[in-house]
Amino acid sequence: DIVMTQTPLxxxxxxxxPASISCKSTQTLLYxxxxxxxxxxxxxxxxxxxxxxxxxxxxxxxxxxxxxxxxSGTDFTLTISRxxxxxxxxxxxxxxxxxxxxxxxxxxxxx
Amino acid sequence: QGQLVxxxxxxxxxxxxxxxxxxxxGFTLNNYYISWVRQAPGKGLEWLSYISVDGGTxxxxxxxxxRFTISRDDAEKSVYLEMNSLSADDxxxxxCARAVGMVxxxxxxxxxxxx
Numbered sequence: 017d018i019v020m021t022q023t024p025l026x027x028x029x030x031x032x033x034p035a036s037i038s039c040k041s042t043q044t045l046l047y048x049x050x051x052x053x054x055x056x057x058x059x060x061x062x063x064x065x066x067x068x069x070x071x072x073x074x075x076x077x078x079x080x081x082x083x084x085x086x087x088s089g090t091d092f093t094l095t096i097s098r099x100x101x102x103x104x105x106x107x108x109x110x111x112x113x114x115x116x117x118x119x120x121x122x123x124x125x126x127x
Numbered sequence: 128q129g130q131l132v133x134x135x136x137x138x139x140x141x142x143x144x145x146x147x148x149x150x151x152x153g154f155t156l157n158n159y160y161i162s163w164v165r166q167a168p169g170k171g172l173e174w175l176s177y178i179s180v181d182g183g184t185x186x187x188x189x190x191x192x193x194r195f196t197i198s199r200d201d202a203e204k205s206v207y208l209e210m211n212s213l214s215a216d217d218x219x220x221x222x223c224a225r226a227v228g229m230v231x232x233x234x235x236x237x238x239x240x241x242x
Contacts (some may be wrong), residue, residue, distance in 0.1 A: 017189075055228060057172075064222055064232035065172065076230065108172055112227065115186055116162065116174035 018043050018111055022119035029099045030127045037122045039092045039109035046089060046113075053113040056085055056094045059121075060105040068107075069094065101126055128231055129153030131223050136236030139213055147208040147236060149223030157181075157201040159226050163208045165219035166235070173219075178206060213240045 019042045029035045039054070046052045056069040067076045069085040072092060082097045096103055104126055109119040135147040149161065162177040176187045176197040185197055196209040206223060220235040 057229070059172075064235055065229075066232070067228065067230050070228050106171075110172075110174075110229070115188070116164075116177070118172040118174065121171045 018045075018114050018117050020109055020111055020117050020119040022107075022109060022122050024122060025120060026123040026125070028125045028127050029096075031101060032098050035096045035099050035103075035124060037094045037107050037109075037124075039087075039094070039119050041090045041092075041111055043114070044089045045092075045111050052088060053111055054085075054087070054092050055110045055112070056083075057108045057110065058103070058105050059108065060102075063105075065108065096124075099124070099126070129225065131225060131231060131233035133221060133223055133233045133236040136221060136238045138239045138241060140242055141214055141240055143213050143240070144209070144211045145213065145238060147210065147221055147223075147238070149206040149208075149233060151204050151206075151225070154225070156199070156204050156206070161197075161199065161206040162224045162229060163195075163197060163206075164222045164224055164229070164232075165217075165238075166222070167216075167219040170219075175221075176208065210238070213238075215240050 021040045023038045045054045052072045054072045057065040059065040073085040084095050086093050106121040106123050108121050130152050132150045139145050163175040178185050178197045194212045199206045218240050220237050222232050222235045224232045
């Protein structure tokens with residue numbers, strides 16, 4: 017089974033400052049079709065998760081461009097270029113090259 | 128974008144059963160995979176099961192294999208999760224999510240397993 021490990025598990029960021037979350041998988045997420053099956057989601061308080069990024073670096077429709085994803089193979093990063101108050105919540109990475117696995121989540125709060 | 132609405136949650140005794148429904152609107156159900164994902168109180172997300180477009184491919188997480196059954200009725204625009212042999216560890220909010228990339232989610236339904 018593929019295990020997804022996120023770091024840090026929590027971070028506190030001043031509005032306007034950048035933030036980064038790391039996600040590492042125990043197996044490569046690069047599939048034979050050339051795509052890498054790594055997603056990012058944000059779960060705001062009291063809400064279901066909402067999709068942010070698919071296939072490492074592609075933003076879903078409506079996602080602000082301050083969110084970006086990068087990485088390859090087994091190491092991935094979600095970056096928020098300038099954190100805003102509305103970005104608080106828990107961020108999850110997810111793989112679906114082999115069934116589905118989520119990371120433990122990273123809680124972002126505003127200083 | 129469409130909408131997904133879960134229902135069927137509630138309080139059930141250990142060893143009991145429950146059937147959850149995921150009703151969809153605003154999109155054609157038979158064009159999409161549907162997954163069930165749960166979240167125990169204060170915990171992270173756990174994928175449980177998915178069913179393919181034609182229902183021909185079904186997969187389960189090890190934690191629910193043999194106890195949970197996913198099914199779909201495209202005419203009723205619904206996907207179901209039949210849950211048996213429930214224990215306290217199954218207490219969670221259960222979400223259904225659309226498509227391979229889980230592009231949209233319902234609001235969830237709470238299942239509480241307690242005596």
